[in-house]
Amino acid sequence: MTGLANDETDTLLRAILRDVLGLAADRVAAFDADTGLFGALPELDSMAVAGLLTEMEDRFDIVIDDDEVDGELLETYGNLLAFAQAKRAAA
Amino acid sequence: MFADWPCPGPEGPASEQALAFDRDRAHRLLIVPALFEEANRTRRFLVETMRRLDAAGIDSFLPDLPGCNESPQDFAAQSLHAWRTAMAQAAAHFAVTRVLAVRGGALVFPTSLPGWVLEPVKGATVLRQMLRARTLSAREAGRDEDSATLLEHGRAEGLDLAGYRCGASLIAGLETAVPADEGQRTIRQAELGGGALWLRAEPGEDAAQSDALAAMIAREIAA
Known part of the structure; x- marks a missing residue:
């Protein structure tokens, strides 16, 4: 299991990244579990991270606490997706 | 124009x-x-x-x-x-x-x-996002800030958020305002x-x- 099964959370998360960061759809579609996010995407500064997390809360109907946000969460697409899947499963 | x-x-x-x-x-x-x-x-x-x-x-x-x-x-x-x-x-x-x-x-x-x-x-959503941007950039700079403490301070004395000097009344208004x-x-x-x-x-x-x-x-x- 790569955690990248073609599920709804994956599709929604890619759409959020596309919308928040203004990335092209084909670029976001090419993300895999190891694709770097924070530090790797120049579009993703702290303001954009805040927008990304708020949009995730909104579209996934979850609440993300300050202490859940660390460097690891935003290190790769795989980490962010696994987090979103776990939060949705718990919601 | x-x-x-x-x-x-x-x-x-x-x-x-x-x-x-x-x-x-x-x-x-x-x-x-x-x-x-x-x-x-x-x-x-x-x-x-x-x-x-x-x-x-x-x-x-x-x-x-x-x-x-x-x-x-x-x-x-x-x-x-x-x-x-x-x-x-x-x-x-x-x-x-x-x-x-x-x-x-x-x-x-x-x-x-x-x-x-x-x-x-909602005002609370606007506020939450700006508080989050501030705590994230503080963390990058090696400072520890949390949203709850910032908000408490903001309600009393105002707060710098996303480059805006928000007065206490603006913070208080945003907390509860709905469209x-x-x-x-x-x-x-x-x-x-x-x-x-x-x-x-x-x-x-x-x-x-x-x-x-x-x-x-x-x-x-x-x-």
Whole structure:
């Protein structure tokens, strides 16, 4: 299991990244579990991270606490997706 | 293209600016901008929409919120109440017949006018996002801040958020404010197509979205 099964959370998360960061759809579609996010995407500064997390809360109907946000969460697409899947499963 | 309007302020009336397409026509639309950084991100989109409305025979006005953009007033002195008063004043000054409120603009627009609200957002959501941006950048700089403590401080003494010096009353107002639309039609992003421009880290514009919004407004005014 790569955690990248073609599920709804994956599709929604890619759409959020596309919308928040203004990335092209084909670029976001090419993300895999190891694709770097924070530090790797120049579009993703702290303001954009805040927008990304708020949009995730909104579209996934979850609440993300300050202490859940660390460097690891935003290190790769795989980490962010696994987090979103776990939060949705718990919601 | 730019028109002045008199706005009440703590130190007496101030002269505020509005972007205006005014040819004394029957249909006159007030556009209440989004708040904070979202206002910058959506400005070009709104200006492009105003050009299209002008071509469709509709006057439109995009006033600065006091303390924002070209305003001579102090941002730190602003509150949602001050912005509400200002937008009501702009509506009266330009004798508008309809209103379009964008995002957080739905917290401060003149609710007695018919019109539209575009993806209205709660004050608490606006605040949460700015608090989060601040705690994240503090963490990057090796400082530890948490949202709850910041908010408590902000309620008492105001707070610097996303480059804005927010007064205590603005913080308190944002915590509880909900969009005040009542009878106005809510426009969702999906109706405009494409991604939401207020989410973009870099201000952008999207001709297709401006086309869609202007056409929707012109059509519904004519209906």
